[in-house]
Amino acid sequence: MLDIQKELRSPELKLRHENKLELEKFLGEEIKIVRDKKRILDENIAMERIESYYNLRNITDEAVQKAYSFETFEEARTILFTAQNALKEQSSKPQKEQKDELFGLIRSTFTALEEKFEEYKRVTPEEAAVNYPEIKTQIDSAIEFVNDPNNSNQASREKLIETQTLIKEARLL
Numbered sequence: 001m002l003d004i005q006k007e008l009r010s011p012e013l014k015l016r017h018e019n020k021l022e023l024e025k026f027l028g029e030e031i032k033i034v035r036d037k038k039r040i041l042d043e044n045i046a047m048e049r050i051e052s053y054y055n056l057r058n059i060t061d062e063a064v065q066k067a068y069s070f071e072t073f074e075e076a077r078t079i080l081f082t083a084q085n086a087l088k089e090q091s092s093k094p095q096k097e098q099k100d101e102l103f104g105l106i107r108s109t110f111t112a113l114e115e116k117f118e119e120y121k122r123v124t125p126e127e128a129a130v131n132y133p134e135i136k137t138q139i140d141s142a143i144e145f146v147n148d149p150n151n152s153n154q155a156s157r158e159k160l161i162e163t164q165t166l167i168k169e170a171r172l173l
Contacts, residue, residue: 067079068109
C-alpha cells in the first residue's frame with residue numbers, strides 16, 4: 001500500500017486531481033487501519049510476553065524454593081529440570097533477556113545446591129565420631145519417651161519426627 005501511495009504522488013501518473021485525492025484519501029485511511037491493527041497486535045504480544053514472564057517467574061521461584069527444601073540432590077535436580085522444561089516450552093513468549101534471567105536463576109540454584117550437597121558429603125570420620133554419641137543419646141531418649149505409656153500417641157509421634165529431623169541434619173557417615 002505504501003508503494004501504491006508513492007505511485008499516486010508520482011508526477012508521471014496521469015489522473016484527474018479529484019480522483020487522485022480520493023485515492024490518496026482512501027489509501028491513507030486503509031494504511032491507518034493497518035497501522036492501528038499492527039499497534040494493537042504489538043500491544044497484545046507485549047502483554048502476552050509480560051504475562052508469560054511472570055507466570056514463568058512464579059514457576060521458577062517456586063521450583064528454586066522447593067529445591068532447597070529437598071533432602072537429596074536428585075530430588076532438587078528433578079524439580080529444577082521440570083522448571084527448566086517449562087521455560088523451554090514457553091521460550092518464544094518472554095523476551096530473550098527475561099528467559100536468560102530465569103535460566104540463570106535455575107543454573108545458579110543448581111550450582112548452589114551442588115556445593116551444598118558436596119559439602120554435606122564431606123563428613124570426616126572424626127566429625128562423625130563426635131556427632132554420633134550425641135545423636136545416639138537423643139535417639140535413646142526418644143525411644144524411651146515413646147515407650148512410656150504415660151505419653152500420648154501424638155506426643156510420641158512429634159518426638160519421633162523431631163528426632164528424625166535431628167538425624168537428617170546430623171553430619172554422620
